[in-house]
Amino acid sequence: MIEIRRIHTHVEDIHHEFGPAAAVPLRRGAIAAVLTNPFAGRYVADIVPMMDALQPVGIDMAERLRAAMDVPADRIESYGKGAIVGANGELEHGALWHVPGGYAMRELLGWKGDRNAYAQGKASPAAPSGPAGAQTGNALAIVPSTKKVGPPGAALDVPLTHINAAYVRSHFDAMEVRVPGAPLADEIVFILVMSTGARVHARVGGLKAQDIAQWNGLR
Amino acid sequence: MAARIRKLIVEVDETRIEGGKAIDPPTRKALAMAVIENPYAGRYAENLDELIAIGEELGGLLGEKCVQALGIAPGAAQSYGKAAIVGEAGELEHAAAILHPKLGAPLRKAVEKGAALVPSAKKRGGLGTAIDVPLGHKDAAFVRSHFDAMEARVADAPRANEIVVAVVVTDSGRPLPRIGGLQVHEIKGEDGLR
Numbered sequence A: 001m002i003e004i005r006r007i008h009t010h011v012e013d014i015h016h017e018f019g020p021a022a023a024v025p026l027r028r029g030a031i032a033a034v035l036t037n038p039f040a041g042r043y044v045a046d047i048v049p050m051m052d053a054l055q056p057v058g059i060d061m062a063e064r065l066r067a068a069m070d071v072p073a074d075r076i077e078s079y080g081k082g083a084i085v086g087a088n089g090e091l092e093h094g095a096l097w098h099v100p101g102g103y104a105m106r107e108l109l110g111w112k113g114d115r116n117a118y119a120q121g122k123a124s125p126a127a128p129s130g131p132a133g134a135q136t137g138n139a140l141a142i143v144p145s146t147k148k149v150g151p152p153g154a155a156l157d158v159p160l161t162h163i164n165a166a167y168v169r170s171h172f173d174a175m176e177v178r179v180p181g182a183p184l185a186d187e188i189v190f191i192l193v194m195s196t197g198a199r200v201h202a203r204v205g206g207l208k209a210q211d212i213a214q215w216n217g218l219r
Numbered sequence B: 001m002a003a004r005i006r007k008l009i010v011e012v013d014e015t016r017i018e019g020g021k022a023i024d025p026p027t028r029k030a031l032a033m034a035v036i037e038n039p040y041a042g043r044y045a046e047n048l049d050e051l052i053a054i055g056e057e058l059g060g061l062l063g064e065k066c067v068q069a070l071g072i073a074p075g076a077a078q079s080y081g082k083a084a085i086v087g088e089a090g091e092l093e094h095a096a097a098i099l100h101p102k103l104g105a106p107l108r109k110a111v112e113k114g115a116a117l118v119p120s121a122k123k124r125g126g127l128g129t130a131i132d133v134p135l136g137h138k139d140a141a142f143v144r145s146h147f148d149a150m151e152a153r154v155a156d157a158p159r160a161n162e163i164v165v166a167v168v169v170t171d172s173g174r175p176l177p178r179i180g181g182l183q184v185h186e187i188k189g190e191d192g193l194r
Helices: A048-053 A055-069 A091-108 A115-119 B049-070 B092-099 B104-111
Strands: A004-014 A026-036 A078-085 A145-149 A156-162 A173-177 A187-195 B005-018 B021-037 B079-086 B120-124 B130-137 B148-153 B162-170
Touching: A004 A055, A026 A055, A026 A173, A048 A055, A048 A091, A055 A091, A055 A187, A078 A091, A078 A173, A091 A115, A091 A145, A091 A187, A145 A156, A156 A187, A173 A187, B005 B049, B021 B049, B021 B148, B049 B092, B049 B104, B049 B162, B079 B092, B079 B104, B079 B148, B092 B120, B092 B162, B104 B162, B120 B130, B130 B162, B148 B162
Parallel strands: A078 A145, B079 B120
Antiparallel strands: A004 A026, A004 B005, A026 A187, A078 A156, A078 A187, A156 A173, B005 B021, B021 B162, B079 B130, B079 B162, B130 B148
């Protein structure tokens, strides 16, 4: 069911955007795996088996992306994910990526929840056993996502938010990801993105990363 | 550092299956791009030495980034290419100043040898303009299996006063070459052509 045709990685260092140059440049990375869509060209009612089959793909992609970014996992401060489905597939095929893509990245970054429980629709609390207000792990926040059906070379603006608190305003960002020549009509591009910090000249206030206090994935 | 770099981007594209056939080992291309300020934006300058110096610096930097991203020994690089996209306040000649006088020598050092011409492309463009960087075998330009291209593009560049400079290095040719011509094992590697 899993057939990977191409893997495309993209890592960028942003030194400035016409303001003061950052002491340490912001590093953002994306990895896109181009897979054969086993459901292309027809309606298949039960597509969930592919969600399980994608779990090792997600784990491998998350680690490949971290390695390409050449930083330890604890330098990653924000993340996002997405999918581009080729013309002979449905948007729903892209939705298969929510669990395996998101949880692979969260586990790499120190999440302590139960991915299998989540995959079965039993929501596992972000901080399962900690007292209120205590941090019980990392990657507590939902992984923001977007998806579309598109032609080869279609660009997807993949959202990024802070790994521990979705409301951290400095880390709201997006990264345009595209793979020249993919997806073909019978392909799906699955995407993960991560970054080492805030927008390079973040200055619009709101919740700051150092003020995260509730450890509930939101604030 | 002469070049004022706003962004530095490295991409690797790995093809594992092409036309339904497994490619083992996969073919891989690395692209490194620098978004730099154009010191001559908005004015005519007769002398373009600053860009020539920037080209020399970027040939080494971008070439090394590609080799590093592929995780190969420099001598294992097989093909290369270069390109530049000049923002609206610059001239096509600015791209030429970066690419042609001095970029090649440090790039060749980064990939070891490199007897062949580094194929190139240039254009003027705006944010997100794509350029297809032509590729040829680094030691023999006539090797047909290594004629290829890789698309380079930066979503938020070039601004009017910027230039996007791109270098591509590969560890392989096209995934399923089968149209004949000069083969890799036939390379003499002396004149850069065959």
